[in-house]
Amino acid sequence: MSEHTAQSTSQIVAEGLCKYYGQFTAIEDVNFTVDQGSITAFLGPNGAGKSTTMKILTGYLAPSAGNASIAGYDVYEQRLEASKVLGYLPENGPLYPTMTPSSFLRFIGETRGIKGAALKSALDRVAEQCQLGEVWHKAIHKLSKGFRQRVGLAQSIIHDPKVLIMDEPTSGLDPNQIRIVRQLIKDLAKDKTILLSTHILQEVEAIATRVVLISEGRIRFDGTPSELTEHAGLEDRFYELTKTEGATA
Numbered sequence: 499m500s501e502h503t504a505q506s507t508s509q510i511v512a513e514g515l516c517k518y519y520g521q522f523t524a525i526e527d528v529n530f531t532v533d534q535g536s537i538t539a540f541l542g543p544n545g546a547g548k549s550t551t552m553k554i555l556t557g558y559l560a561p562s563a564g565n566a567s568i569a570g571y572d573v574y575e576q577r578l579e580a581s582k583v584l585g586y587l588p589e590n591g592p593l594y595p596t597m598t599p600s601s602f603l604r605f606i607g608e609t610r611g612i613k614g615a616a617l618k619s620a621l622d623r624v625a626e627q628c629q630l631g632e633v634w635h636k637a638i639h640k641l642s643k644g645f646r647q648r649v650g651l652a653q654s655i656i657h658d659p660k661v662l663i664m665d666e667p668t669s670g671l672d673p674n675q676i677r678i679v680r681q682l683i684k685d686l687a688k689d690k691t692i693l694l695s696t697h698i699l700q701e702v703e704a705i706a707t708r709v710v711l712i713s714e715g716r717i718r719f720d721g722t723p724s725e726l727t728e729h730a731g732l733e734d735r736f737y738e739l740t741k742t743e744g745a746t747a
């Protein structure tokens with residue numbers, strides 16, 4: 499066990515988050531922290547509350563109750579500071595189909611206030627990190643889904659954030675594209691803290707150093723992948739923890 503407190507290294511904090519849509523509870527009392535340098539899989543079946551939680555953590559959606567912070571900045575009280583240290587890859591990110599990766603990423607960089615030599619070096623960095631060289635000047639609508647996802651990833655890291663939140667980053671990709679995107683995520687984790695949502699069990703084994711499992715809007719498990727599978731296989735544990743009533747962590 500390490501000596502440090504969770505607070506000193508937590509880059510993402512969700513504290514008592516609740517979201518109600520009328521009578522419907524999308525998430526209830528969601529608490530977890532993500533430590534610096536980890537790749538945390540936010541795992542759960544469809545409809546579990548992953549996107550809702552991530553939209554709250556990234557400041558796109560106000561919670562009905564609770565608090566969220568990124569790198570120590572409250573997502574609502576210190577919105578601007580939080581947005582500077584955070585990159586967000588939404589599930590179907592807005593890409594401008596007629597633009598090229600080059601013009602789109604330049605535009606995103608400019609809207610983030612990056613200029614001149616710093617913008618050029620940011621564009622060179624993301625082109626290299628996301629391996630976009632061969633498609634740099636092709637229209638986005640002509641690219642494969644895998645390349646489009648890499649352009650989305652590039653926009654989320656153009657400002658070199660410390661924290662990266664990704665909603666289902668490999669969803670809808672073919673096996674080769676999945677491998678490439680997972681490797682990119684692992685490379686990015688060398689200097690970033692990453693939270694990624696997924697409903698795919700293999701993603702946990704392939705990439706995660708930590709798992710937070712959500713089902714029906716409630717956290718059911720929070721620990722390492724090996725703790726999750728200590729007593730049973732991943733599929734059995736997932737089933738046990740996501741079946742409707744009586745599930746405990």
Ligand code: ADP
Nearest residue numbers: 519522524542543544545546547548549550551
């Ligand atoms: P996940 O990302 O895990 O698939 P979501 O966070 O998208 O789950 O959704 C959690 C639950 O909240 C689902 O039952 C979904 O139908 C519901 N939900 C999400 N957004 C809304 C909304 N705007 N209005 C009403 N219900 C919603």
